[in-house]
Structure formats: C-alpha cells, structure tokens
Amino acid sequence: MADFTHFDEAGNAVMVDVSDKQETERVATAKGRVLMKAETGRLIAERGFKKGDVLTVAQLAGIMGAKKTPDLIPLCHPLALTKVTVDLELAGETAVEITATCKLKGRTGVEMEALTAVSVAALTVYDMCKAVDKEMRITDIRLVSKTGGKSGTFTAAD
Amino acid sequence: MADFTHFDEAGNAVMVDVSDKQETERVATAKGRVLMKAETGRLIAERGFKKGDVLTVAQLAGIMGAKKTPDLIPLCHPLALTKVTVDLELAGETAVEITATCKLKGRTGVEMEALTAVSVAALTVYDMCKAVDKEMRITDIRLVSKTGGKSGTFTAAD
Amino acid sequence: MADFTHFDEAGNAVMVDVSDKQETERVATAKGRVLMKAETGRLIAERGFKKGDVLTVAQLAGIMGAKKTPDLIPLCHPLALTKVTVDLELAGETAVEITATCKLKGRTGVEMEALTAVSVAALTVYDMCKAVDKEMRITDIRLVSKTGGKSGTFTAAD
Amino acid sequence: MADFTHFDEAGNAVMVDVSDKQETERVATAKGRVLMKAETGRLIAERGFKKGDVLTVAQLAGIMGAKKTPDLIPLCHPLALTKVTVDLELAGETAVEITATCKLKGRTGVEMEALTAVSVAALTVYDMCKAVDKEMRITDIRLVSKTGGKSGTFTAAD
Amino acid sequence: MADFTHFDEAGNAVMVDVSDKQETERVATAKGRVLMKAETGRLIAERGFKKGDVLTVAQLAGIMGAKKTPDLIPLCHPLALTKVTVDLELAGETAVEITATCKLKGRTGVEMEALTAVSVAALTVYDMCKAVDKEMRITDIRLVSKTGGKSGTFTAAD
Amino acid sequence: MADFTHFDEAGNAVMVDVSDKQETERVATAKGRVLMKAETGRLIAERGFKKGDVLTVAQLAGIMGAKKTPDLIPLCHPLALTKVTVDLELAGETAVEITATCKLKGRTGVEMEALTAVSVAALTVYDMCKAVDKEMRITDIRLVSKTGGKSGTFTAAD
Numbered sequence: 001m002a003d004f005t006h007f008d009e010a011g012n013a014v015m016v017d018v019s020d021k022q023e024t025e026r027v028a029t030a031k032g033r034v035l036m037k038a039e040t041g042r043l044i045a046e047r048g049f050k051k052g053d054v055l056t057v058a059q060l061a062g063i064m065g066a067k068k069t070p071d072l073i074p075l076c077h078p079l080a081l082t083k084v085t086v087d088l089e090l091a092g093e094t095a096v097e098i099t100a101t102c103k104l105k106g107r108t109g110v111e112m113e114a115l116t117a118v119s120v121a122a123l124t125v126y127d128m129c130k131a132v133d134k135e136m137r138i139t140d141i142r143l144v145s146k147t148g149g150k151s152g153t154f155t156a157a158d
Numbered sequence: 159m160a161d162f163t164h165f166d167e168a169g170n171a172v173m174v175d176v177s178d179k180q181e182t183e184r185v186a187t188a189k190g191r192v193l194m195k196a197e198t199g200r201l202i203a204e205r206g207f208k209k210g211d212v213l214t215v216a217q218l219a220g221i222m223g224a225k226k227t228p229d230l231i232p233l234c235h236p237l238a239l240t241k242v243t244v245d246l247e248l249a250g251e252t253a254v255e256i257t258a259t260c261k262l263k264g265r266t267g268v269e270m271e272a273l274t275a276v277s278v279a280a281l282t283v284y285d286m287c288k289a290v291d292k293e294m295r296i297t298d299i300r301l302v303s304k305t306g307g308k309s310g311t312f313t314a315a316d
Numbered sequence: 317m318a319d320f321t322h323f324d325e326a327g328n329a330v331m332v333d334v335s336d337k338q339e340t341e342r343v344a345t346a347k348g349r350v351l352m353k354a355e356t357g358r359l360i361a362e363r364g365f366k367k368g369d370v371l372t373v374a375q376l377a378g379i380m381g382a383k384k385t386p387d388l389i390p391l392c393h394p395l396a397l398t399k400v401t402v403d404l405e406l407a408g409e410t411a412v413e414i415t416a417t418c419k420l421k422g423r424t425g426v427e428m429e430a431l432t433a434v435s436v437a438a439l440t441v442y443d444m445c446k447a448v449d450k451e452m453r454i455t456d457i458r459l460v461s462k463t464g465g466k467s468g469t470f471t472a473a474d
Numbered sequence: 475m476a477d478f479t480h481f482d483e484a485g486n487a488v489m490v491d492v493s494d495k496q497e498t499e500r501v502a503t504a505k506g507r508v509l510m511k512a513e514t515g516r517l518i519a520e521r522g523f524k525k526g527d528v529l530t531v532a533q534l535a536g537i538m539g540a541k542k543t544p545d546l547i548p549l550c551h552p553l554a555l556t557k558v559t560v561d562l563e564l565a566g567e568t569a570v571e572i573t574a575t576c577k578l579k580g581r582t583g584v585e586m587e588a589l590t591a592v593s594v595a596a597l598t599v600y601d602m603c604k605a606v607d608k609e610m611r612i613t614d615i616r617l618v619s620k621t622g623g624k625s626g627t628f629t630a631a632d
Numbered sequence: 633m634a635d636f637t638h639f640d641e642a643g644n645a646v647m648v649d650v651s652d653k654q655e656t657e658r659v660a661t662a663k664g665r666v667l668m669k670a671e672t673g674r675l676i677a678e679r680g681f682k683k684g685d686v687l688t689v690a691q692l693a694g695i696m697g698a699k700k701t702p703d704l705i706p707l708c709h710p711l712a713l714t715k716v717t718v719d720l721e722l723a724g725e726t727a728v729e730i731t732a733t734c735k736l737k738g739r740t741g742v743e744m745e746a747l748t749a750v751s752v753a754a755l756t757v758y759d760m761c762k763a764v765d766k767e768m769r770i771t772d773i774r775l776v777s778k779t780g781g782k783s784g785t786f787t788a789a790d
Numbered sequence: 791m792a793d794f795t796h797f798d799e800a801g802n803a804v805m806v807d808v809s810d811k812q813e814t815e816r817v818a819t820a821k822g823r824v825l826m827k828a829e830t831g832r833l834i835a836e837r838g839f840k841k842g843d844v845l846t847v848a849q850l851a852g853i854m855g856a857k858k859t860p861d862l863i864p865l866c867h868p869l870a871l872t873k874v875t876v877d878l879e880l881a882g883e884t885a886v887e888i889t890a891t892c893k894l895k896g897r898t899g900v901e902m903e904a905l906t907a908v909s910v911a912a913l914t915v916y917d918m919c920k921a922v923d924k925e926m927r928i929t930d931i932r933l934v935s936k937t938g939g940k941s942g943t944f945t946a947a948d
Contacts, residue, residue, distance in 0.1 A: 004201060004212070005289040008717065013215050013688075015695055017715035019657055019735050025493055032296070043162060054162070056487075057171050060376055060548050061232050063489055067544055067552055068230065070699055072278050073285045074219050074692050078699055078712050080552050082581060083491035085482065103493050105581075107714060107737075111292075112285050119277045119296070120230050127231045127270050130301075131163040134269075134312050138190070138277070138299035143292055154292050166401065171372075173379055175399035177341055177419050183809055214803075218692055218864050221805055225860055225868055228383055232376050236383055236396050238868050240897060241807035243798065261809050263897075265398060265421075320517060320528070321605040324875065329531050329846075331853055333873035335815055335893050348612070359478060370478070373487050377548050384546065386857055388594050389601045390535050390850050394857055394870050423872060423895075427608075428601050435593045435612070436546050443547050443586050447479040450585075450617055450628050454506070454593070457612035459604075470608050499651055530645075534706050534850055537647055541702055541710055554710050556739060557649035559640065577651050579739075636833060636844070637921040645847050664928070675794060686794070689803050693864050700862065704910050705917050706851050743924075744917050751909045751928070752862050759863045759902050762933075763795040766901075766944050770822070770909070770931035775924055786924050 006075050015075045021107040026148035030114035032141035034096045034125045040133040041093035055088040055096070058124035062086035065120025066102055066113045073116070077108050086117050088125070096125050099144075109151075111143050164233050173233045179265040184306035188272035190299035192254045192283045198291040199251035213246040213254070216282035220244035223278025224260055224271045231274070235266050244275050246283070254283055257302075267309075269301050322391050331391050337423040342464035346430035348457035350412045350441045356449040357409035371404040371412070374440035378402035381436025382418055382429045389432070393424050402433050404441070412441055415460075425467075427459050480549050489549045495581040500622035504588035506615035508570045508599045514607040515567035529562040529570070532598035536560035539594025540576055540587045547590070551582050560591050562599070570599050573618075583625075585617050638707050647707045653739040658780035662746035664773035666728045666757045672765040673725035687720040687728070690756035694718035697752025698734055698745045705748070709740050718749050720757070728757055731776075741783075743775050796865050805865050811897040816938035820904035822931035824886045824915045830923040831883035845878040845886070848914035852876035855910025856892055856903045863906070867898050876907050878915070886915055889934075899941075901933050 008014050047053045063084045070078040083103035091097045100117035102110040122138040129136060146154040166172050205211045221242045228236040241261035249255045258275035260268040280296040287294060304312040324330050363369045379400045386394040399419035407413045416433035418426040438454040445452060462470040482488050521527045537558045544552040557577035565571045574591035576584040596612040603610060620628040640646050679685045695716045702710040715735035723729045732749035734742040754770040761768060778786040798804050837843045853874045860868040873893035881887045890907035892900040912928040919926060936944040 003290065004205065004286060006215075006286045007205070010719070012717065012719055013692060013695070015698075015713070015716040017735060019714040019737050047162065047165070056372055057164075057232055057376060059486060060373060061230065063487070064380075064548050065230055066489075068226070072219065072223055072226065072230075073282050074215055074696050076285060077714065078552075078710075080554060080580070080712060081489070082493040082551065084489040085486065087484070087486060103491060105493050106712075111288065112281065115281055115284060115296075119281060122299075123270065123273055123277060124231050126273060127234060128162060128164045130269065132161065134301055134304070135314060136300070138273075139297045141280075141296035142294070143288075146292070156293060168403070170401065170403060171376060171379070173382075173397070173400040175419060177398040177421050214688055215692060217802060218689060221803070222696075222864050224805075232380050235398065236394075236868075238396060238870060238896075239805070240809040240867065242805040243802065245800070245802055261807060263809050264396070319606065320521065320602060322531075322602045323521070326877070328875065328877055329850060329853070331856075331871070331874040333893060335872040335895050363478065363481070373480075373548055377546065381546055384542070388535065388539055388542065389598050390531055390538075390854050392601060393872065394868075396870060422870075427604065428597065431597055431600060431612075435597060438615075439586065439589055439593060440547055442589060443550060444478060444480045446585065446617075448477065450620070451630060452616070454589075454615035455613045457596075458610070459608055462608070472609060530846055531850060533644060534847060537645070538706050538854075540647075552710075554712060554738070555647070556651040556709065558647040559644065561642070561644055577649060579651050635922065636837065636918060638847075638918045639837070679794065679797070689796075689864055693862065697862055700858070704851065704855055704858065705914050706847055708917060743920065744913065747913055747916060747928075751913060754931075755902065755905055755909060756863050758905060759866060760794060760796045762901065764793065766933055766936070767946060768932070770905075771929045773912075773928035774926070775920075778924070788925060 013075060018107040023105055023107055024148045026104045026109050028109060028111040028114040028146045029101045029144045030118045031144050032098045032118040032122050033139050034122050035137045035139055036094055037133050038093040040129050041090055045090055054125060054128045057128060058121045059086045059088050061124040062100055062117040062121030066117035069113045069116045073112055076112050079104055079106055086121055088121060098122055109146060109149050111146050115141060171233060176265040181263060181265055182306045184262045184267050186267060186269040186272040186304045187259045187302045188276045189302050190256045190276040190280050191297050192280050193295045193297055194252055195291050196251040198287050199248055203248055212283060212286045215286060216279045217244045217246050219282035220258055220275040220279030224275035227271045227274045231270055234270050237262055237264055244279055246279060256280055267304060267307050269304050273299060329391060334423040339421055339423055340464045342420045342425050344425060344427040344430040344462045345417045345460045346434045347460050348414045348434040348438050349455050350438050351453045351455055352410055353449050354409040356445050357406055361406055370441060370444045373444060374437045375402045375404050377440040378416055378433040378437030382433035385429045385432045389428055392428050395420055395422055397429060402437055404437060414438055425462060425465050427462050431457060487549060492581040497579060497581055498622045500578045500583050502583060502585040502588040502620045503575045503618045504592045505618050506572045506592040506596050507613050508596050509611045509613055510568055511607050512567040514603050515564055519564055528599060528602045531602060532595045533560045533562050535598040536574055536591040536595030540591035543587045543590045547586055550586050553578055553580055555587060560595055562595060572596055583620060583623050585620050589615060645707060650739040655737055655739055656780045658736045658741050660741060660743040660746040660778045661733045661776045662750045663776050664730045664750040664754050665771050666754050667769045667771055668726055669765050670725040672761050673722055677722055686757060686760045689760060690753045691718045691720050693756040694732055694749040694753030698749035701745045701748045705744055708744050711736055711738055713745060718753055720753060730754055741778060741781050743778050747773060803865060808897040813895055813897055814938045816894045816899050818899060818901040818904040818936045819891045819934045820908045821934050822888045822908040822912050823929050824912050825927045825929055826884055827923050828883040830919050831880055835880055844915060844918045847918060848911045849876045849878050851914040852890055852907040852911030856907040859903045859906045863902055866902050869894055869896055871903060876911055878911060888912055899936060899939050901936050905931060
C-alpha cells in the first residue's frame, strides 16, 4: 500500500536516499492562478506595455524562487537545475495564469521546484498589486505533468 | 486613483521608501488550503499521532519560510519579525487548513510574510505527500486581516 | 592618524560595535558602468522596447543584491534597508550606466549596500549579454555621495 | 546573427536549457582592480604582515562569493564548483589586483562565478578600507580566459 | 609528511581542486551530545509524547543545516547531497545524543555536512531549552565513520 | 515552574512574541574548544605566522556564521546584530579555544548568535585540518555570560 516516503521506521523525517536512482532527464510543469478585481487586472495590462511591469518582476522572482527550493522545503534534495521557465499571462481581467517548467539531469524529480516557482511568482504578483487590491487569492497551484524517473510520466486530469 | 506603488515615474521597479513611516505594531494573518484525496488525509491523520508527522514538518517550514520573504519577493523590505505562528489542521479528510500570523514593530506591513509562511507550509505538505498523491492542489491563499500602519485595519469579507 | 576600523588591537577582524551610534537617516548613492561593443549596446536598445529586457532584469538583480550585502561582505552589519532604487541606462552604444541609492534609519552607513547593488546589476548585464560579447568590462564602481552618521556628508569629486 | 540567449521568442527571460550540453571540464579566469590613495595602499601593505589583513579577508569573501553566484544573478544555473581560487596583491601603492579562477565538471561555463568572486573580493577591500578612503574605485572587472564547452577557448586581448 | 590541503604555495586559502577525483559514493556519519540538567531532560521526555517536541524540531534543523554547509564553511565545495538522516535521542535524563549521516555520489567527502548537521541540531536543542537551562553544553562533536574516496574508510576508535 | 517557551498550548512550535519586550542592549559571550593531536596543533602554530592561516579563516567564518543564525535555528528571530567578535587561540598543542561575543540593541537575547559563531568557527577549524587529523573533537560549546533583557545577567559557573 502507498505510504509516505519522508519518514523512516522510527518516525524520523528524512531526506530520502536517492543515491542509487538513475541520472535521467526529469521535467515537471506546474500551474497556478492569482485571482483579482477587474480594476487590478486592467492596471497590470496597462503597465504591461511599459518598461517595468508586474508580470516581468514576478516572472524573474519565480525563476529565482525555483533555485531556492531546497532552502525552503525541509526534505528536498539540493539540485543543479538545467532549465527553468516561468510564464505569466492575464486571463481576462480578473486572473493571472502562471506556468513554470523545470528540468534536470539527475536522480530526483523537480516537481517541487516547478511548484515553488509558481508560488513565488504568485506571491510577487500579490506584493506588487497589494496597494490597490488586498483581496487577491492565490489558487489552484498544482502539478500538471512530470516525466522521467522510476514513477514514469504523470499528466494531471484537467 | 489607486495605482501601484512599486514603480517610479520612469517605470523602474523600486523598493519603496518607508523611512518616514511610523514604527508601529503591525500584524497580519493569512490562510490557505491544500486539497487532497481522502486516502492522503487519512494517512496524515494516522501519522499525526506519531513522532514525526507531516503537519509538524510543514509548520516549521512555514515559520522558517516567513523569515525568507525578503529573499524571495524582490521588492520586499528586510524585516526583523517579532513573532511568527503557523498552524495546520486537517479539515475533514480532503483538506489541510493553514493559518499564519506575523508581527512586527516596524515601518512596513507583514502581509507578505504571512502569505509566504502559508505558501511554504503548503508546498511542504505537497512534498511530503507527493509519493501517494500527485494531484493535490494548493488553493485559496489569501490575507484575512492586517492591523497597524497608515492604511489601517483590513479584514477580509469571508 | 587614520586607520582601519575592522581590526582589533590583536589583529583580529571584527564586526565593529555600532551599538552606541545614533539611529539617523543614512543615504548612500553609488555608480558604475559596463563597457561593451557598439553591437551589444544596440541589441540592448532594441530589446529595451520589448517585454523582457536586459536592463529590467539587471535592475531587479541590483535591488535584490543590495539585500544580500551582509551575506557577501564578511564584516558588514545586517541592516533593515528602508529604500533601494537602482537605475540603468544606455550611455551611447558602448556603455550602460548604473546608479543605486540605499536608505536606512539606523546605526551604520549603507554605502556597501549601494556599491553591492551596482556590482550585482553590472554582473547581470554581463551575464545576459555574454553570448554576444565576452569582452565587456565592469568599471568605475564608486561611491558618489553619502549622508547621515557621525562622519557627515561625503560627495565624490567627479 | 548573434543574439541574446536569455530570452524566449515571447520575450520572457529564461534560465536556458543546458540539459543536452556535454559534461566537460570548464575553467574561467577573471580579473579586476581596486584603485586607491597611496596612503591606503601603504596601510594595506603594513597590515599585510600581521595576522588579520585586508587581502586575506577579501580573498575569503571572494571564494564564498563565487558560491553565491546563482543566488545573485537571476538566470545563472546552480552549479557544483570543483575549484575556486582568488588572489589579491598590491600593484604599487595605489591598486589592488584581483584574479579569480573557477572550475567545474559540468554543462555550463563558470565565467559568472569568476567575475562574481572578483566583484565580491573588490567590494570587501572597499569595505575594509572605507574608513580611510571613500574614493576608491572598483574597475576593469573582466573575463580573461575561458576553456571548455561548445564555444571553445576564449582569451581576452589584453 | 602530512600537511593542510586548503592553502596554495603562496599561503592563500583555496577551495581545492576536486575536478579529477572519481565520482564515487561517499558516506559520512558524525555524532555529538548536548549535556543538560536532569529537569531539562525530563521536560524533553514529557514533551516527546506530544505533537511538537524539541527533538523533532532539532532533527529537522539538522537536516536543513546539512544543506547549508557550503554557505557556512568557507572552503567547502557546494554539493548535491543524495541523503541526509539525523537522529536525536535522550540518553538518560542529562544528555541528548545526536547522530547524522550524509551521502553523496560525487567527488568530495561529506564529513563536514554530517558534522554541520549535528552542530545545528545541537544548537537547536539549546535554543528550545534555554528558557529552563542556560548551562547546557554541546560536546563531543566528532566524525565516527567515512567511506568512499581516495583516502578510504575511516572509523573512529571509540 | 519553568517550562519551554517555544510551544503554544496546542503544542505547536512558535517563534515567540517579543514585540512588547524592551529594546535594551543585549550582550552574550560563548566559548568552545576543538581538541586535536599535538601534530595538528603544531601545524596550526607554524601556519599562524604566515599570511593565510587556519585561525584567521575560522575566525571570519565564525563572524559570518553569527549572521546566519536565524537561517539555521528554526525559531530564532531575525536580528540586526550591532557587534560580533570571534577569537581563536591555541591552548597548548592539542586545543584551539574559541570565544565569541555578540551585541544587539533589541528585543531579544543574542546567546544563540554567540553559540552559532563558536560552532561555525569550530567546524571550520575541523574542515581545514581534516586532511591531517580526522579525530578532532568539537567540545564544550557553552554560554559563559549574558546581559540585558528581563531575565537579567547570567554568568556561567566555570
């Protein structure tokens, strides 16, 4: 039966042993969304044609956030990511859609890196818009696909 | 009219000047939720009576995550937080509810710290349960209240 | 006679005691320059009208770099900066000019933070352009002004 | 024609995909200089024969700085450097010359690590001497050579 | 004759070149102890049956500390650890025994990572108990075994 | 009766609320020792008269380590230390004695910062000497004095 892998028999949390896993190419894509007032979405859209804009700042924060994953998630392995992309776009006036993809030639999956990139990008959107909208919601952060490694390919239903 | 505060007139992103703001007590509370399969929730519940458990690890990750906010969010001020609490509990079998509160005697609000604590705790729940459930969703991360500072008290509608 | 302040009588490097200094407003501005081929400057200029551009990425890196100063410079005090601005602009086709200003209500100056912001922004310009120009030079990083604190106002000659 | 590699077609900044690059030995050497008053150079020289000295502190800061490159430069890959050396020496009384070499068995070059090591060492020289000389300049930070990888060997003209 | 490896001929500290070392499996185990009053040990024991407890917090801190080794120890190589376990247990009423094991497929040993994990776990025990006992002592931090790499297997005498 | 302060009534670990504590001057001094073979002590002593030496590197690592305390110890408050000194000296041929003092104008004590500085300096001594002596022991890390704050002055018995 399925069980958590992050505990040993004595109940101690562990960073699990991946020494004997194969060095394969691993890719993971995650998505998430920031919901906001229409006025906030419009302000982002207007700003988007100027030099500094909310989505560019959040996009960079997401990339840098992916690199911080082992600092943030206690039992994550430190990894030498070989690729990170983060994409943000307005979906109508009331949502920013965020997608992040991480890649690694290594011994463990990179889904946490992709999920962290989305989360940090979303938090940065909130930070940059909070003066005009405190009621934004960060929502639907999820893994959409994952390839490589023993557990094989995962693709989310939606 | 309301506008973003994180840009100067030339369109450059800036860490805004808070030097002349009052040093007051500032408190912010944020909430969020991780949705999961019933089987996952049951495994968390069983584990919860043993020594190491998912919620304890995620709770500590959230507290440490709050301290990392200025590293993660590009335009956030470095702050000397005076209090952080993070609380996680199972809400039925299919959700973990997360609440974080941050406090500061200082010149700027701590809502980003509370939202970051919730996000990092949620990501850690995902990490620890992903071997049994890859379809979890991190959702409804939002500010629920904020006191202190010029903009006064904010309380979310829900 | 003038002497270094970062050593004690025994010759040990120390983080000097600033406990008894006044909490005053301290501001420092630093400048620097990245020299490049005309073709590189032109590519930056063209890119500058699109969404993601070299100068925006470098500008954000500079702001985040300022916050990392106590991590980088062994004897720097950890500080709660109250403002950081970084500005990059093309000066003709062969140079990017960088200016950073940091501010603090505190017990020690912020010139290292401003110089670090300029350095990190300059390194980021190099990183983003190195595929087309490996011979760029980062040059003339210097303090241009400093106010607040016992040593008073400093303004560079040039 | 040459173009920047750090943007995708949509103009988003990306951490470029190096998954398919060869794991080869990569070496990069960078140099830079801190210009100062003759009195400052003399103080460094005198101190240099004692236990704690400016150049030793700056040298260590440079080595540690190389390790922080992916934290500082937004689109740099995290790397497991296999060697870092930093060397500082007085060139007459008015300059400190800094040289850094980084090495990696990996998929991407290490020029940013070498340039960052030089920059952090230079900033540390400034920090340790600023009580006696605020007009120092950090200058001529540049790549002097680079080997390994598809783009082959680069040697700077000077 | 044996000599330090962290200096070059000119006396500069260096991060030594491991590029040509074999990528082998390397494992290191370290131990240490926190001595305390019997009352403190009893409080830890009581707490140990509840949800949050001193030993669980310290155990996680130790795992995360192992990942921070290259940030803390100036000449340590950055490493992609493949496994970290930390175990704390009460030895009678007056001591907590700490054991940490780190593992790597790589070019350099992981004894510093294991020793750092023990140290950070010990410091965390101190932090969490200091309100009731300021006279605790962290003691006997040592390497107990090491395998892999050119220098072969090491096993401590005791 | 004395009890731990780092848990709330529900058993959650918390970063305790210090918002209402007085901003007073707080000083803490910690000590520790690295035990080694006589040959190792002699090598350190010889090296001590040259430019780069074990004790200088460890001393700087200790100062920088003090600044990392809130990153390492989960429930420590982030602090703006106003002074850090670390001193290492050979005590005969078989021990290095380490003393660290930290100072703060703030709301919480700095004993963890002093203990962390000692620990990181000790680990660095180990790292730099491990090629000649794997059996060194880090021992007797303890608080020797503490002033400031509500709990008053503490001085260790020995």
